[in-house]
Amino acid sequence: MADTAQQLSTKHLLGIKDLSTDDIHLLLDTAHTFKDVINRPIKKVPSLRDITIANVFFENSTRTRLSFELAEKRLSADVVNFAASSSSVSKGETLIDTVNNILAMKVDMIVMRHPYPGAGVFLSKHVNAQIINAGDGAHEHPTQALLDAFSIREKYGQVEGKKIAIIGDILHSRVALSNILCLQKLGAEVMVCGPTTLIPKYITSLGVKVEHDLLKALNWCDVANMLRIQLERQDISYFPSLREYSMLYGLNKKILDSLDKEITIMHPGPINRGVEITSDVADSKHSIILDQVQNGVAVRMAVLYLLAGKRI
Numbered sequence: 001m002a003d004t005a006q007q008l009s010t011k012h013l014l015g016i017k018d019l020s021t022d023d024i025h026l027l028l029d030t031a032h033t034f035k036d037v038i039n040r041p042i043k044k045v046p047s048l049r050d051i052t053i054a055n056v057f058f059e060n061s062t063r064t065r066l067s068f069e070l071a072e073k074r075l076s077a078d079v080v081n082f083a084a085s086s087s088s089v090s091k092g093e094t095l096i097d098t099v100n101n102i103l104a105m106k107v108d109m110i111v112m113r114h115p116y117p118g119a120g121v122f123l124s125k126h127v128n129a130q131i132i133n134a135g136d137g138a139h140e141h142p143t144q145a146l147l148d149a150f151s152i153r154e155k156y157g158q159v160e161g162k163k164i165a166i167i168g169d170i171l172h173s174r175v176a177l178s179n180i181l182c183l184q185k186l187g188a189e190v191m192v193c194g195p196t197t198l199i200p201k202y203i204t205s206l207g208v209k210v211e212h213d214l215l216k217a218l219n220w221c222d223v224a225n226m227l228r229i230q231l232e233r234q235d236i237s238y239f240p241s242l243r244e245y246s247m248l249y250g251l252n253k254k255i256l257d258s259l260d261k262e263i264t265i266m267h268p269g270p271i272n273r274g275v276e277i278t279s280d281v282a283d284s285k286h287s288i289i290l291d292q293v294q295n296g297v298a299v300r301m302a303v304l305y306l307l308a309g310k311r312i
Helices: 021-038 063-074 095-103 119-124 142-156 174-185 201-206 214-220 242-249 253-258 289-308
Strands: 052-057 078-083 109-114 130-136 163-167 189-193 209-211 223-226 264-266
Touching (some): 021 063, 021 174, 021 289, 052 095, 063 078, 063 109, 063 130, 063 142, 063 289, 095 109, 095 119, 109 119, 109 289, 119 130, 130 142, 142 223, 142 289, 174 189, 174 201, 209 214
Parallel strands (some): 052 078, 052 109, 109 130, 163 189, 163 223, 189 209
16 A cells, blocks of 8 residues: 555645646555556455545546546445536536535545536635546646556656657647646656647647647657547637548558657547547557556546545
8 A cells, every 4th residue: 555654735636736746756656556456356445434525527527437436436435426417506506505515414525527617726715625626627637637647657667758749629628738737747748739729829838849730749759649629618610620620630540650650649538539539549559548547547546545644
């Protein structure tokens, strides 16, 4: 089990920006321990037996919600699942009232996904519980960034010095911002690549390279993290058609085979097969997409375990 003498410097996990480099290393090292646990015949440990955790999702989710729920159960926590679509939120109940009603049932930790940026920060100032941000709008998705960093470290032995290209819809992606912050803190070089309309203007202030040519980005990088086009967040058309986007920024086996070197392919999911990535790439030996899914459980176990040590 991880060294309980080491603790995170923060009570909540609201974003990567709030974590120190030491925090990130501690989380990844602890996740490595838990990955060994979940590969044993008996996958449960009693670490959070006295903790009750509520998964409060105001937006649809499959992988993240299931991953958190599995992580909680592997740690022997009591789990409550809450979906906004079938709750009093649809009747006009406020976020604070909703969460306070949940906390009245003696819940210790809240894992929350919300469509509005900063919802977790707002909540952390108004309720007496630990908050874990499972995605807030197009702002941050800290556990995705941690599992991506863990997957890169597992593949290469370290993140420092690696070149990571994040390709696709940077503008609407909470994964992109969290990944940039996390990878830079671990010493990686980061490039973003996509159409000009999907690259936010502020991005260069984060110290990342910007490229609009897919082949140049792929030839530069060690790892390509392919992002989904988030049509549900786009109120206007940012490119003529999905077909044209795919022709310019979609990754297929022919492009992959034409590169001078082997690179690693990642994707946070869900995959739009045939748009940003083809099946023969997603399912190839270059891909660690399914490793990311497995690593997500271990990383979220580490987050829950270490934050539980900071309970008041």
